Amino acid sequence: MLSLPEYEKQIAESRDKRMAWWREARFGMFVHYGLYSQLGRNEWVMACENIPPKEYEKLADTFAPKEGCCREWAALAKKAGCKYMVLTSRHHEGFSLWDSKANPYNSVNYGPHRDIVKEFCEACREYGLKFGFYTSCMDWHHPDAFAAAYDTDARKRFTDYIKALNEELLTQYGDIDILWYDVPSPMESWEGWDSLARNQYLRSIQPHIIINDRSRLPEDFGTPEERIDAEDRDWEACMTFNGVSWGYLDSKQTVPYSYSAQQIAKMLQTCCERGGNLLLNVGPMPDGSIPEEAIEPMTKMGEWLEINGEAVYGKLKKLHGNQYQCNGVSRSSCKGNTVYMWNRIWNPVNGEMGIGGFFTEPKKVSFMDGTEIEFEKIGDRMILKNLPAENPDKILGIPLIKFEFDCEPEYRFASYFPQLNGGLSREIK
Ligand code: GLC
Numbered sequence: 001m002l003s004l005p006e007y008e009k010q011i012a013e014s015r016d017k018r019m020a021w022w023r024e025a026r027f028g029m030f031v032h033y034g035l036y037s038q039l040g041r042n043e044w045v046m047a048c049e050n051i052p053p054k055e056y057e058k059l060a061d062t063f064a065p066k067e068g069c070c071r072e073w074a075a076l077a078k079k080a081g082c083k084y085m086v087l088t089s090r091h092h093e094g095f096s097l098w099d100s101k102a103n104p105y106n107s108v109n110y111g112p113h114r115d116i117v118k119e120f121c122e123a124c125r126e127y128g129l130k131f132g133f134y135t136s137c138m139d140w141h142h143p144d145a146f147a148a149a150y151d152t153d154a155r156k157r158f159t160d161y162i163k164a165l166n167e168e169l170l171t172q173y174g175d176i177d178i179l180w181y182d183v184p185s186p187m188e189s190w191e192g193w194d195s196l197a198r199n200q201y202l203r204s205i206q207p208h209i210i211i212n213d214r215s216r217l218p219e220d221f222g223t224p225e226e227r228i229d230a231e232d233r234d235w236e237a238c239m240t241f242n243g244v245s246w247g248y249l250d251s252k253q254t255v256p257y258s259y260s261a262q263q264i265a266k267m268l269q270t271c272c273e274r275g276g277n278l279l280l281n282v283g284p285m286p287d288g289s290i291p292e293e294a295i296e297p298m299t300k301m302g303e304w305l306e307i308n309g310e311a312v313y314g315k316l317k318k319l320h321g322n323q324y325q326c327n328g329v330s331r332s333s334c335k336g337n338t339v340y341m342w343n344r345i346w347n348p349v350n351g352e353m354g355i356g357g358f359f360t361e362p363k364k365v366s367f368m369d370g371t372e373i374e375f376e377k378i379g380d381r382m383i384l385k386n387l388p389a390e391n392p393d394k395i396l397g398i399p400l401i402k403f404e405f406d407c408e409p410e411y412r413f414a415s416y417f418p419q420l421n422g423g424l425s426r427e428i429k
Pocket of ligand 1: 032043044182183225238246
């Protein structure tokens with residue numbers, strides 16, 4: 001077994017190759033589905049309401065995912081422009097959604113008597129999506145899960161159990177792209193979880209796999225949760241659809257909290273600008289159906305990405321500070337020497353719109369359909385001309401304007417007021 005420094009050196013050397021697809025994918029769909037979905041009171045319902053295991057276990061018998069629910073999830077993910085999916089294979093409640101020998105408390109022995117993980121893998125492959133498994137370290141059903149914190153034998157039994165679960169997931173279903181650990185409690189160190197040995201072993205089974213930072217080791221990417229915070233490494237912001245719950249909630253009452261397509265686009269733009277991914281969650285209903293409030297925004301997001309995807313997918317440049325902020329109601333993403341201006345609102349005055357900060361003249365300014373936009377450059381200011389009064393984007397009302405340069409553009413935010421752009425080191429010539 002490699003030491004931690006040797007292991008981290010080894011996975012760092014393979015990371016660019018393993019993560020090339022992930023870094024260009026940008027947008028994934030998280031799916032939180034389990035026994036808790038039947039109660040509709042958050043995926044932590046068992047712990048929040050102190051439901052005794054024996055009472056909670058009854059949910060295993062009434063768990064009834066409809067036929068084809070995984071295909072429904074994958075179809076929406078595809079339609080939404082997501083490039084990958086992550087499914088809760090087993091959440092903190094300890095119920096496995098697959099044919100597990102290590103964990104008899106599973107969806108083949110109870111409820112639907114089906115291997116939901118298998119159906120999920122088949123659906124993702126059918127729709128050409130990369131995919132992986134959320135796998136909770138914490139477990140509210142296993143007898144050793146909390147004694148592991150202070151009893152050496154219990155800890156050994158429990159960490160062996162966690163290894164066995166993930167070994168099944170990575171050996172029974174073909175190529176798996178992502179392993180998404182969660183809540184490494186109660187042990188507070190990678191040593192306590194045996195994560196170094198386990199993750200080396202799991203990587204030996206699936207050498208191309210990408211592992212997140214929630215097994216008490218940094219691994220491949222950071223996971224800011226319910227916030228879009230850039231990290232100085234690969235990172236993926238995981239977001240509920242409503243800021244309230246990962247697991248299903250009554251749709252009628254959740255709509256006021258749920259994201260619109262514009263809010264999803266705004267989150268996605270921040271990820272594009274700051275060099276990260278967005279993993280947006282849906283919490284399927286008790287029968288596995290996608291909640292009504294998620295369908296329309298995700299569908300519209302996909303339609304918008306059909307037209308504007310070049311500003312989202314692929315190798316984007318990580319921007320800093322207010323870099324390439326064209327005006328007060330837009331933000332940007334950047335690919336090579338092309339800057340994409342995401343107009344959050346559209347209000348040209350007499351057909352004109354001012355753009356600040358660029359010292360380099362673009363060779364072309366256009367809409368995403370190639371329609372050129374006339375512009376006048378006056379020092380570090382540009383005036384776009386003859387713009388349509390009506391918002392050109394009929395899907396979300398977020399039209400992109402593409403600025404193509406022959407080189408990396410010279411740019412300083414609010415350049416008239418040098419004290420405002422300390423974020424950029426470039427000196428004005
Ligand atoms: C938190 C929650 C868990 C959820 C996870 C998703 O860890 O405890 O319920 O699955 O976030 O990132």
